[in-house]
Amino acid sequence: MSVTAPSGFQAAGVASGMKANGNPDLALVVNGGPHPAAAAVFTSNRFAAAPVQWSRAAMARNAQLGSAPRAVVLNSAGANACTQAAGFADTESTAAKAAKLLQLPLEQILVCSTGLIGEPLKMDKLLPGLDDAYARLSTAGGPDAAAAIITTDSHPKHFSLAHETFLGPVVVGGMAKGAGMLAPGLATMLVVVTTDVKIDSRTAQRCLEAAVGQSFNRIDSDGCMSTNDTVILLASGSSEISLPEGQFTSLLTSVCEKLALDLISDAEGASHDIRIDVVNSATESAGLEVARAIARSNLFKAAIFGNDPNWGRILSAAGTVPPEVAPFDPDQVDVVMNGVTVCRGGGVGEDRSRVDLSAREVCISVDLHAGDQRVTLWTNDLTHDYIHENSAYSS
């Protein structure tokens, strides 16, 4: 399971003492090759955290040199965002320490952080913690690493998938953290995916972007995008097996989808996971815009929390998308809630009292009758627990 499921990887997770409660807070993942490659996708938030700035620059430098990052240091005790030059220096010290321990060039170390914005990291705990993590690196360390990156998550999130080819098996493994601020352009989430597939970094980047587009960018818990979101793919090549690009993308997408759904189902304070299918849209992006408008309607999300099949709020939200973005005729739109067509042709359909919203998973299908594209977006309901978790303390 987790990031050490594929051969060629070692990982560790430790409690460095940065978290006041003594929980694990520092993880290290190392790619042992023999054919190391890497790809990464970062938040599009303009207040990118210091580790995002660092890792983005490191990816660019490796691309210039024809090399690939070999290790990732992740901490869950502070975002190191909006911390200015001192924060960037802390990220650089973290990378330098890991580079020294692993005897790797500085640019081959990526760094990820998550936690409160605007607070300096406790470097006096982090740096000694790295010694500890290095000492504990192991091919069975994936689950420990997954446990060390969580914040308000209720449980560590990791997954792996083996795929048989006629040359032998290949494996993709991954870990993720995230339980709020889940939105497109990534979420408050850190994800590391590993594989023993032999692939070059340029191809890996294309595959990762495609997989993220169909997975992490299709979950939108609360419309908020963080300053730290990062998805990293490391490939060791130790299987010596290469896959056709489409096949690897598909495998990678499966792992990313599984991790993304794990994030949504653990979103802060949610009581429903809501699947929004927008079908028969003119284009994929048109469908996605309609789905996002619905997923971001607080009135809709509060109604689902109250088990109220208030389809008017679905249409009101869809109706805010401009025609040039998503062409459709309001008088043609159907809405199905958990199998009941509550709205037909933009008006009253079947009896809404027949909709049973008691289960955790809710499925909304909106048929635009405007084309043949379809998209799926996942979100959560808006609950008292969401308010409580996000008002009762800083995070």
Add this chain to the structure above:
Amino acid sequence: MSVTAPSGFQAAGVASGMKANGNPDLALVVNGGPHPAAAAVFTSNRFAAAPVQWSRAAMARNAQLGSAPRAVVLNSAGANACTQAAGFADTESTAAKAAKLLQLPLEQILVCSTGLIGEPLKMDKLLPGLDDAYARLSTAGGPDAAAAIITTDSHPKHFSLAHETFLGPVVVGGMAKGAGMLAPGLATMLVVVTTDVKIDSRTAQRCLEAAVGQSFNRIDSDGCMSTNDTVILLASGSSEISLPEGQFTSLLTSVCEKLALDLISDAEGASHDIRIDVVNSATESAGLEVARAIARSNLFKAAIFGNDPNWGRILSAAGTVPPEVAPFDPDQVDVVMNGVTVCRGGGVGEDRSRVDLSAREVCISVDLHAGDQRVTLWTNDLTHDYIHENSAYSS
């Protein structure tokens, strides 16, 4: 006060029996001239309710004929949205009945509705209610009309303003309802503003659009836009006084601002009114987009509910606005919360524990250092009561 404050107007508000609890639910406002003019702004939601479709068409027809609508019928017992052809026929019957009572051409009757989407109106109550409203029309009926258009509002909202000119006084009065779904492109709100100023309909339309842009479009309670939003301006001309366009716009804006702030301070379940000033933006629209991104961040709004000066969530939200929409350098941004500069130059500023968020009004100022424009947008915090009001029953 209210819509009968200016001379030339009569109004009434009655309980027709459409509301199960027997509360007032039907209002009638009539412009007696002698120089009637009208203007209107409607929701941009594509699922426009039947009364919006009707009133929009009536405005266009009057423009063709060189006439002006003379009366507005408003009900607060159902949105008559997503009700298809039958719903439109109900609106038409409502207008026809009012036209007959008032002996006016059909196109001179505007109709507004608010309430639950997707339910037919109780026409067997509404039509006899109109007889009653007609019988009760009075130059003192403004407050009754204001009371008859509210839904979940805690109190009727109305206001009037007298302005001295060297020819004598002119008056602007208005009433509004709205307590949720408050967003740009208008809110779940119905507004009727009246004046005795002498003005033509074309000028009135320009003045109204300008006033709405600076008032109702600068409040965004929960990011949701309704299917029924309407702002109507009726001018009687009975003062026989014309004002320069800029002066009338300014007067109209004052009344609209007062009504808009009344809506925000009565927003469903809110415990804080949050004023967001974005200053030194490159353009007005750039500042507005940044303000809206902050106003729509559930994480930020929940933090304010918790009296937590979590400025990181303000920057995260601002950082989601693309550079081409709002150019600014993240390393230059300052954030002031209730007078304390918690963030300076994109990083930690003064001690955030000094911020006192205990008062109802909270003032956030974000300085982009990217130009010389400034905008103000009002929103609310996200509270348990918001969730309760929007999940516990259909509305």
